[in-house]
Amino acid sequence: MNLETPKKFEFLVSQAHQVATEIFRPNSRKYDGDEHSYPKELDMLAAVIDGMNEGGALSGAGAGAVGSGNGSKAKEKEGGNRNGSNIASLLGLTELCWGDVGLLLTMPRQGLGQAAIAAVADEEQLGRFGGKWAAMAITEPEAGSDSAAIRTTATLEGDEYALNGEKIFVTAGDRAELIVVWATLDRKQGRAAIKSFVVERDNPGLILERLEHKLGIRASDTANFRLENCRIPKENLLGSPEIEPKRGFTGVMQTFDNTRPLVAGMAIGVSRACLERTRELLAEAGVEIDYDLPPHSQVAAASEFIAMESDWEAARLLTMQAAWMADNKKPNSLQASMAKAKAGRTATDIALRCVALCGSIGYGEGELLEKWARDVKILDLFEGTQQIQLLIVARQLLGKTSAELK
Numbered sequence: 001m002n003l004e005t006p007k008k009f010e011f012l013v014s015q016a017h018q019v020a021t022e023i024f025r026p027n028s029r030k031y032d033g034d035e036h037s038y039p040k041e042l043d044m045l046a047a048v049i050d051g052m053n054e055g056g057a058l059s060g061a062g063a064g065a066v067g068s069g070n071g072s073k074a075k076e077k078e079g080g081n082r083n084g085s086n087i088a089s090l091l092g093l094t095e096l097c098w099g100d101v102g103l104l105l106t107m108p109r110q111g112l113g114q115a116a117i118a119a120v121a122d123e124e125q126l127g128r129f130g131g132k133w134a135a136m137a138i139t140e141p142e143a144g145s146d147s148a149a150i151r152t153t154a155t156l157e158g159d160e161y162a163l164n165g166e167k168i169f170v171t172a173g174d175r176a177e178l179i180v181v182w183a184t185l186d187r188k189q190g191r192a193a194i195k196s197f198v199v200e201r202d203n204p205g206l207i208l209e210r211l212e213h214k215l216g217i218r219a220s221d222t223a224n225f226r227l228e229n230c231r232i233p234k235e236n237l238l239g240s241p242e243i244e245p246k247r248g249f250t251g252v253m254q255t256f257d258n259t260r261p262l263v264a265g266m267a268i269g270v271s272r273a274c275l276e277r278t279r280e281l282l283a284e285a286g287v288e289i290d291y292d293l294p295p296h297s298q299v300a301a302a303s304e305f306i307a308m309e310s311d312w313e314a315a316r317l318l319t320m321q322a323a324w325m326a327d328n329k330k331p332n333s334l335q336a337s338m339a340k341a342k343a344g345r346t347a348t349d350i351a352l353r354c355v356a357l358c359g360s361i362g363y364g365e366g367e368l369l370e371k372w373a374r375d376v377k378i379l380d381l382f383e384g385t386q387q388i389q390l391l392i393v394a395r396q397l398l399g400k401t402s403a404e405l406k
């Protein structure tokens with residue numbers, strides 16, 4: 001299927017491709033080896049992106065721009081078909097991750113925390129926090145897949161909330177300007193009491209404990225924090241401070257409907273890079289891929305390559321659908337999880353099979369395939385693991401609550 005890029009996003013995609021080719025790829029190995037050192041080349045890039053954003057040329061190039069679908073107001077009234085910020089972000093991120101997913105994850109002002117802000121912030125908060133580099137801190141030692149188990153507390157004291165607890169594995173946590181922290185107003189009231197709070201990175205109550213050493217995406221910093229009487233203005237609570245048991249988790253969970261398709265898009269980008277490089281290496285080895293021949297008439301490597309490509313296409317289409325639904329204000333929780341599950345699994349599978357197809361060349365440091373196979377795994381893990389996405393899909397299809405299907 002040839003799903004064309006909307007004309008209005010062609011420039012965005014070509015700019016993102018240029019950045020991926022000229023800045024990300026040449027620096028891929030450097031920051032993979034030099035973990036925890038800040039990729040200063042990206043500062044210059046951030047300035048260019050800001051300039052293009054101001055001119056309206058690159059609106060939606062990254063996670064910073066997604067939200068509830070801020071497409072054209074006129075089309076919204078008509079109820080027409082919109083390709084808005086979610087599709088734009090998806091296309092931009094996919095292209096950048098074709099370059100390097102670790103560098104994308106540490107690109108200034110592209111943190112997934114902005115998606116959380118866009119999903120639940122009011123106008124005044126959007127004015128204060130919009131456009132800043134924001135990380136997202138949900139995970140705790142006792143709360144990974146089960147975010148309802150969050151123990152970090154937020155206690156209202158006068159005009160401030162005091163946050164206390166521990167947050168681990170925060171992507172861009174040390175480099176971002178803001179951290180969106182999930183904390184509970186009252187543990188006894190369960191999920192409904194969990195709210196998100198914006199904390200400035202330089203708040204003295206937000207104490208950096210350590211940076212992780214990782215298998216992949218080593219250009220991206222992953223921080224662990226202690227929150228110790230971390231005081232923030234009460235206006236930094238995103239959304240409503242009311243605890244509404246009927247609404248349950250929906251407020252904060254809306255974030256995932258926007259971010260999961262983006263993470264799926266990152267997986268699509270990395271795996272496309274794997275496929276393209278493998279195709280080149282196969283061609284150098286004399287393996288021809290002939291789309292006019294049925295799979296059983298091809299050499300085995302070509303047949304396997306075609307099978308991977310079709311799986312990749314299925315993942316891409318699901319991902320586009322989930323982002324398109326977000327742009328068109330259609331409930332997309334089911335599709336967002338389907339896309340994340342399919343793209344995460346497919347991309348991990350493709351990366352390892354490409355390494356296998358290319359043998360020792362694929363496994364060696366002379367090729368980026370080796371690095372992509374390490375980088376890609378995280379995309380099937382964070383923003384909800386493979387198993388958790390399948391659980392969400394099953395709940396939705398069977399009409400079961402999280403209490404009924406665990």
Ligand SMILES: Cc1cc2nc3c(=O)[nH]c(=O)nc-3n(C[C@H](O)[C@H](O)[C@H](O)COP(=O)(O)OP(=O)(O)OC[C@H]3O[C@@H](n4cnc5c(N)ncnc54)[C@H](O)[C@@H]3O)c2cc1C
Pocket residue numbers: 135136137138139143144145146168169170171172214222378381382383384385386387388391406
């Ligand atoms: C590099 C990196 C960056 C990260 N960035 C961020 C970030 O920016 N912000 C943030 O908040 N978090 C982040 N995380 C955390 C990530 O989201 C969690 O690791 C993830 O949610 C899984 O939680 P866990 O590690 O505690 O695993 P667990 O929840 O303990 O799960 C362990 C295993 O059990 C499976 N499992 C758990 N429950 C079920 C179930 N009910 N049914 C079936 N299987 C189940 C899981 O799928 C997994 O395979 C990051 C993690 C990494 C590694």
